[in-house]
Amino acid sequence: MTDAALTVNPAEPKPRVGQSPMRRAWLILSRDKAAIGAFVVLMVIVLACLAAPLYAKYVAKSDPFRSNLSGSIEIDGKAEKIMQASTTGLGLGVTPIGPTWHGQYMLGADNQGRDVAARLLYGGRNSLLISSAATLICLVLAATIGISAGFFGGWVDMVLSRILEVLWAFPVYLLAISLSIVLLSQTIVLGPIEISSGSLALPIVIIGIIFVPYIARPVRGRVLSLRESEFVLAARGLGIPRWRILIKDILPNVTTTLIVYIPIMMALNIVTESALSFLSIGVQPPEASWGTIIQDGQGLLYTRPMVALAPGIAIVLTVLALNVLGDSVRDALDPRTKMR
Amino acid sequence: MIFFATPGSDPAARIAGRNAAQETVQAIRKDFGFDKPLPVQYAIMMKKLFVTRDLTSFVNRGLEVVPQVMRAAPITLSLVFGAAVLWVFGSIAVGVLAAMYRDTVIDKGLMILALIGVSMPVFWLGELMNLVSQSRFHDTWLFSWVPGLGYKPFFDGPWMWFKTLVIPWFTLAALYIGIYGRVLRANLVEAYQEDYVRTARAKGLSPGRVMLRHALRMSMIPFVTMFGLDFGVLVGGAALLTEVVFGLNGVGRLTYQAMLNLDLPMILATVMYASFFVVVTNAIVDIIYVVIDPRVRGH
Numbered sequence: 001m002t003d004a005a006l007t008v009n010p011a012e013p014k015p016r017v018g019q020s021p022m023r024r025a026w027l028i029l030s031r032d033k034a035a036i037g038a039f040v041v042l043m044v045i046v047l048a049c050l051a052a053p054l055y056a057k058y059v060a061k062s063d064p065f066r067s068n069l070s071g072s073i074e075i076d077g078k079a080e081k082i083m084q085a086s087t088t089g090l091g092l093g094v095t096p097i098g099p100t101w102h103g104q105y106m107l108g109a110d111n112q113g114r115d116v117a118a119r120l121l122y123g124g125r126n127s128l129l130i131s132s133a134a135t136l137i138c139l140v141l142a143a144t145i146g147i148s149a150g151f152f153g154g155w156v157d158m159v160l161s162r163i164l165e166v167l168w169a170f171p172v173y174l175l176a177i178s179l180s181i182v183l184l185s186q187t188i189v190l191g192p193i194e195i196s197s198g199s200l201a202l203p204i205v206i207i208g209i210i211f212v213p214y215i216a217r218p219v220r221g222r223v224l225s226l227r228e229s230e231f232v233l234a235a236r237g238l239g240i241p242r243w244r245i246l247i248k249d250i251l252p253n254v255t256t257t258l259i260v261y262i263p264i265m266m267a268l269n270i271v272t273e274s275a276l277s278f279l280s281i282g283v284q285p286p287e288a289s290w291g292t293i294i295q296d297g298q299g300l301l302y303t304r305p306m307v308a309l310a311p312g313i314a315i316v317l318t319v320l321a322l323n324v325l326g327d328s329v330r331d332a333l334d335p336r337t338k339m340r
Numbered sequence: 341m342i343f344f345a346t347p348g349s350d351p352a353a354r355i356a357g358r359n360a361a362q363e364t365v366q367a368i369r370k371d372f373g374f375d376k377p378l379p380v381q382y383a384i385m386m387k388k389l390f391v392t393r394d395l396t397s398f399v400n401r402g403l404e405v406v407p408q409v410m411r412a413a414p415i416t417l418s419l420v421f422g423a424a425v426l427w428v429f430g431s432i433a434v435g436v437l438a439a440m441y442r443d444t445v446i447d448k449g450l451m452i453l454a455l456i457g458v459s460m461p462v463f464w465l466g467e468l469m470n471l472v473s474q475s476r477f478h479d480t481w482l483f484s485w486v487p488g489l490g491y492k493p494f495f496d497g498p499w500m501w502f503k504t505l506v507i508p509w510f511t512l513a514a515l516y517i518g519i520y521g522r523v524l525r526a527n528l529v530e531a532y533q534e535d536y537v538r539t540a541r542a543k544g545l546s547p548g549r550v551m552l553r554h555a556l557r558m559s560m561i562p563f564v565t566m567f568g569l570d571f572g573v574l575v576g577g578a579a580l581l582t583e584v585v586f587g588l589n590g591v592g593r594l595t596y597q598a599m600l601n602l603d604l605p606m607i608l609a610t611v612m613y614a615s616f617f618v619v620v621t622n623a624i625v626d627i628i629y630v631v632i633d634p635r636v637r638g639h
Contacts (some may be wrong), residue, residue, distance in 0.1 A: 025438065029423060171578040171614070172578075173578050174595060178599050181599050267459070269457075271461050274461050274464075275350050275462075279580075279581075294463070294467070295416075298468075300469065301471055302474070305475075305509055308467050308469070308471075312461065312464035315459075315460050315461055316461075319458075319460075320456060323458060324455065
């Protein structure tokens with residue numbers, strides 16, 4: 001052991017006695033440059049996507065949900081057709097306008113003559129909405145299942161664990177695909193709620209379900225170990241009712257485990273959503289998402305690569321920021337697993 | 341482990357097929373025997389699949405299912421095997437380098453690259469690769485060797501086979517190099533604080549030897565577990581997106597098409613095939629455990 005190992009790193013906030021883990025984590029996070037950077041990037045992306053209608057109205061000046069095959073725009077005083085005569089190959093057909101780097105059609109048009117930049121922002125709304133909502137569903141389901149299985153044990157645990165194992169046995173993507181195909185082919189009626197096949201609720205629910213086992217299992221494990229921990233045994237010895245132990249002792253300790261998963265799950269969900277949309281079984285037209293725009297761009301890949309590149313870059317940036325944030329949150333909340 | 345190893349014998353995998361069929365096909369096609377009880381149908385189908393091997397597709401009538409899977413399997417196997425070789429060596433290199441040069445520029449750079457690899461959707465990376473190698477830089481010395489999209493059988497010319505697959509291999513491997521490299525680095529860093537590594541260093545072994553023979557060996561155990569799961573799933577059809585982007589008609593695509601058409605016999609065949617590989621890879625992983633972890637041998 002060197003002296004350096006014994007001296008306290010001044011940058012590290014000293015954990016004081018009586019400081020809650022949440023507060024300590026917050027302190028660590030607020031000094032983590034990577035976390036702050038990632039958070040800023042995320043906020044910029046979220047705000048930009050929220051401003052999509054403003055962008056479409058004042059900058060792009062076109063409706064990103066209506067095809068515009070015959071229109072033209074003015075660039076530097078010259079009128080340019082949105083769908084230009086093809087210059088490659090046999091010269092047949094039309095190619096959408098490329099990136100103009102001006103307000104209108106900044107990133108060019110897709111094969112319907114729609115503004116890609118505006119669609120990108122609208123698509124981002126859906127991608128972010130789906131990933132956040134799916135994360136919420138996933139965490140709530142996983143917490144309920146994991147806590148019930150771990151806390152009640154016995155046959156409850158048996159049944160729930162088997163269900164999780166069955167879900168787990170499927171490759172995630174194939175499970176999502178089979179669910180999407182079955183669900184997208186018809187309108188679902190659940191009592192008063194009617195979900196039409198083009199609804200955003202479908203990808204949300206599908207993506208929310210498929211990752212449940214990945215979180216429910218660690219939650220169950222955590223609850224199992226908590227149940228045998230000394231403070232819970234002490235509470236039971238004092239005759240405190242089980243539901244109170246569940247709420248006062250178990251739940252707060254599981255919450256940290258769940259929080260660690262939020263950014264990671266959001267990242268995973270964005271990628272999953274884009275994959276499903278890319279296979280045209282996620283978000284349905286006319287709605288857009290980053291995945292559907294990449295799919296739109298596939299046919300234009302060699303002539304107008306920006307249509308496919310831009311949403312991909314958006315996905316990479318968002319997911320990267322979420323992953324960086326996820327690493328920082330985990331390190332802050334769970335000092336044992338430093339940088340995994 | 342047994343439970344993950346046998347999704348094929350697990351009723352759930354079969355139920356997926358049945359449910360998918362029940363929704364629409366049953367109503368339309370009474371002549372396929374859908375009026376019989378489900379277990380009977382199932383038994384008939386399994387008999388056709390395994391015993392007489394003449395199970396035919398519901399959608400493309402008369403098209404036999406087994407040869408279809410047999411034709412798709414080598415494509416997926418070539419894709420996944422190549423990518424697996426790349427990602428095992430790539431991620432070991434990334435993990436070991438990052439752990440050896442911990443907290444230096446090398447470590448940070450590698451970890452950022454790994455994180456980018458994890459963050460890229462594989463189909464988008466594939467399109468990017470296509471754009472670069474097929475279109476934009478295809479005429480330069482760098483990518484002029486790249487053949488058009490699609491699969492060329494190994495026995496028609498190994499060199500051509502290799503050339504068509506190099507870019508798909510890198511595309512598929514990028515994600516896994518990222519994931520595995522990060523996990524391996526974390527495990528190595530953890531292993532460096534263990535007593536046995538301290539002992540190894542104390543007795544004067546060279547840093548390289550400590551890393552490779554002591555720390556890495558222990559860290560390979562979770563690595564191998566992950567590898568077994570991912571490899572089995574990928575061979576079983578999870579490489580779908582890579583197959584789609586590169587025009588490889590592998591098992592993933594076959595499964596996907598079958599699901600789109602709710603083609604029950606095809607789904608059944610591909611699921612059976614997939615579970616076969618999950619079982620095989622799990623068996624192989626168990627053998628590898630014995631090789632790298634002496635503690636397992638005693639039991």
